[in-house]
Amino acid sequence: MKGRKLLMIPGPIEFEPEVLQAMGQATTSHIAPKFIEVFGNSLELMREVWQSPSGQPFIVAGTGTLAMDMAAANLIEHGDNALVISSGYFGHRFKDILDRYGANTTILEAPIGEVVSLDAIENELRSKPYKVLTLTHVDTSTGILIDPKPIADLAKKYHVLSILDGVCSVAGEELKQDEWGIDVVLTASQKAIGVPPGLALLMASQKAMGVFKNRKTPVGNYYADWNNWLPIMQAYEERRPSYFGTPAVNLIVALETSLKIICTEGMDKRIQRHQNLAKAFRAGIAALKLRILPKTTHLAAHTLSAVYYPKGIDGAALRAKITEKNVILAGGLLAGIKSSYFRIGHMGSVSSNDLMAVLHALECALLALGHPIASGKSLQAFQNELLNTVPLNPVTN
Template sequence: MKGRKLLMIPGPIEFEPDVLQAMGIATNSHVAPDFIETFGNSLELMRTVWKSPKGQPFIISGTGTLAMDMAISNLIESGDSVLVISSGYFGIRFKSILECYGAEVTVLEAPTGDVVSLDTIEEALKSKHYKALTMTHVDTSTGVLVDPKPIAHLAKKYNTLSILDGVCSVAGEEINQDDWSIDIVLTASQKAIGVPPGLALLMASEKAIQVWENRKTPVGNYYANWKNWLPIMKAYEERRPSYFGTPPVNLIVALEVSLKIICKEGINKRIKRHRYLAEAFRLGIEALHLKMLPVSNALAAHTLSAIYYPEGVDGASFSAKMNASDIIIAGGLLADIKSTYFRIGHMGSVSPNDLLAVLGALERALIELGYPIESGKSLHAFQNAIITN
């Protein structure tokens, strides 16, 4: 890299040049015909990426937390029972949001690096009626991958809405929203969707919209209320001007560019690329005898890796040496163990060359800090996996 560092955190990520160029064009009117076309097309492209031809897409100025807030505030009323399936920091965030709206929350929390078993989830669903359950597809704090398909099927079996936090998974992990009967899939722009921070993206099922329409009490949120936003989404998709709040014009122009790039690659091919790069990267990490935070490779995300520092290696010194090699990584996020691990994002437009650069810098940092490894070992393992894929 010349002149700048390689950003390898779990979001924001490295963005495609065409996406960044779209951010820099002269800002258009939010009711100009060409912007209306861009917004409407972006909504339609979301259905392709989410695999939800029947879903209702929302594009809102905000973060992934706003998307979580939007899902909860529109579907949950005071006194509703909700089951939170937590595999890290962002499962607990769901709990905090739910409590703001008066929900009665039950949390099923997995041990660090693990997932809650399906049997445990079904036992909870059998014990009482829950209006909804929440799950985190990839928890950014742990790098743990949850399989949402069987959980969504259990939710449907027990007449419970399913809400999937796909902030670190949409466009990087396999999702078939309609086929899997997931009621809400939400994300943010700065992850595998490949757009700078600032957009909350959400897809609601027909059932979710019906539940919202039939709620007994008003939505306790003004900005996130679907009453205000649904007419806007419908208008843009019908190529008509409309207004509630001024949309972030350049971000939405960039979103259309990125969604077109994703669809040109093909969502299935894109998911496969994320998978084989992540698997090859893990082989490189394993070659250095480093331990991953997920308890097994089957539970390791394909969009980021959470890795424990080896014994005797100081995290701050390690990060400083990676930074000196022009690689930016993320530290730990879980409060009780945050100083014991680091995180590397590998999603969006990530390439084998990016990950070779990361592994090379990682080896140098560890050797300089006195960790006994054989130089080139992780690179060899990674290259072999890529070549034989």
């Protein structure tokens, strides 16, 4: 036995051994020449993953919420109008953050399992001058996937800055920041980027940086202020030592390792791998007579799945049975329905073997609790679906 359980929650995820080995190296000075090279290279590799050759990357010790906070703190001034397009828990969090900096925030929200229509977004943008709009690419609470491109097009049409919460999407869902004209894309290290928790990662367009530099009032958050961090990022990219706050040295060494793995796989292949595995996993879920939270598969993320418990099955008992099979899944998060569903992460270095282990554990747990399904059907559906797709990357299969 391997002596530990398979972690299949929507972050932290299972990490590549090379990433964990890199993180376990002896801690060096943050101004050592070797670390300066690692930090500078990480910033450059971020542009490749975000597909933003013109963007300004930031790597700061913190969480995804800090990355959200940085975007709001640096781009919002008191009285600015902000529009939040919400598809779950984290849309409401963005509203709370924007409100804290004095924004007049409007939130647009669709019924559970759906997305806000483009017509509704455009009607709201027409109603008054907005400075920023935020959208969640994949909401970790619901597994809802939004297509950012048409919303970014609307933002450009109405001269509004677009901020994409990509915490559960960057390096797992299709993203072309520069081509789509998205002004800020943020994420955290512990999701599809594939590094243990502790880094807030953000890419800002030159347009966003221009708005920041022309703000009339000081940034209301000392730690998040780009005036403090921008010289640091520029110095490391120029391979010069600099200091504002001590960086998370070991995490950044691990970040460079993971970004190299991601770029070696190639963004197109990586996104296709996530899509193939997610489609096959949903086929396995359907074979278990389970229903996903998104109303259609078109709205279902490729980095995680949110699945309703079957009628008559106690959710806590189901997850306990799954844990007995050495697989850890996550419960629900969205207020009002959190006890009605559970979540499975499938991002980063996830493989078909990982997902087959999840389906096996889930099927065994359901059978033990009396759910009427035929044994083996979910694995058969999963494998049949994979056989009908493009071959997966052999390194991660």
